[in-house]
Amino acid sequence: MGRALRAELLKIRTIRMPFGLLASAALVTLLVVLLEYSRSGAGGRRIVVPPLSGASGQTLIVTSTEFALLLALVMGVTISSGEFRHGTATSTLLAIPDRARVLAAKAIVAAAFGLTFGLLASLVTDGAVLLFLAAKGFTLQLPVATMIQDGAGATLACGLLAAAGAAVGSLIRSQLAAIVGVLLWGLVAEPSLGALFPTGAPYFPYTAARSLTGATAFGHGVASLPFLAAAALVAGVAAGLGLVAWKTTVPRDIA
């Protein structure tokens, strides 16, 4: 297993895509944070954005790590599906014929690298909120422990989603289809299903992953899952996808 893990780590280190996605995660998170900052305190007839001076407004910025979650998921997908896209699956399996081991190594390395997405995004949001507060002369209303938990939650969510992405990328070998599929799931399918079945929404995997980040505003008026329950659910989904990928990948021909 050590060999497979070292090889997967080296693969990530020697291509640009994972680092491009990591940089994108930081950049997009920064853009979202700036957007939230610009909207803070703004009000309309239907939506009122809480001001930055209060805990709610600060939470809104601190938990703006959603896109890092999506990009970690995409990164996981590319780790597996990229092997089929570029035809490197053959050389990988020639060196390590045990496909279950290869898949496990990919999921573990994707999870480990995925953690950096959440960590970086949390540093961006936490750093930004502190800068904004200093600039405006406001004081931090959030307990530091909450900020740490939200950051840890975002980090964990990114790691788990990246592992799930690695399984999806093994199941759906077309990289484009797999990426479009996970993005549609996170951005369209879950919100739509959540609107139709509000009580079930907290149990949807991407929504559960978001709840780990401390995000609460899902628009359905339903409370999110407790931290540990959400973490267990997302981990279970990742493990389940991995199991399905293992069962279907092992006997499949590499043509």
Add this chain to the structure above:
Amino acid sequence: MSAIEVSGLTKRFGPVLAVDGLSFAVEGGTVLGFLGPNGAGKTTTMRMLLGLVEPSAGTATIDGQSYHQLTDPLRHVGAVLEASGFYPSRTARDHLRVQAVAGGLERSRVEAVLDRVGLTDAADRRVGGFSLGMRQRLGLAAALLGDPGILILDEPANGLDPEGVRWLRELLVGLAAEGRAVLISSHILAEIAQTVNSVCILDHGRLVTQATLDQLTQDARSVVRVRTPRSQELRDALTAQGAVCRAAGDDRLEVTGVRAEDVGLAAAGLGIPLFELTSDASSLEDVFIGLTNPAGGREEA
């Protein structure tokens, strides 16, 4: 125990029978040419040998074991399967480093194989900028990484210029001389005729013939064309000598299995006048095409 042994190997993709009961063996120190037109089943057979495609029936073993049973497979077998199997933004050296780590091989092997295939100067260039020939060389470098005793190469000459083809030929002959078993596929016999000791010719997934190059050369016998007013009489005489004759018109015969001199002597012995006697040597390529495309080959009466 042969280095490579295939027995009754069969692969069916739905309704398509890609490989049909194939059996052959490759011994150490020899180069076996694996020949057949596109779609003959060569690549599928190689992928079954390498554990990438599950056979529907039969066995394919390397050193007596299936690929999945090999410990440190890269030290047993090196393979070149597709020139496109590289991540374009990864450098050649990094591609080999990844393979070395995955295969549990020494890092020093990376530099050794880069040198052997002549890619040392391009080692830090991204593979996306490589020509097809350079990719083939990199594929060969990866195959040689574990210093394996067996090489399985799927059309490795694709994309190589004439100098590259000569380099490949010399490399393969050298590898066989070192005692390695080499299985090399191609759909062009001439491309590998100077490299192989024997050939396996496939068509529609079935083994058409397995022969040494000498045997195949014998099959590439000349056709003697004769024009005589007593063709039936001469045909009977030559058939009695073991020749195969085909009528090519009222007064013409095409004769195989004997030399032109034998035909002339037989005719002289019987007092049969000859108006024409020519010898037309067919090439190995003609034999190959005749074997894999009988409709386009010569008919024998």
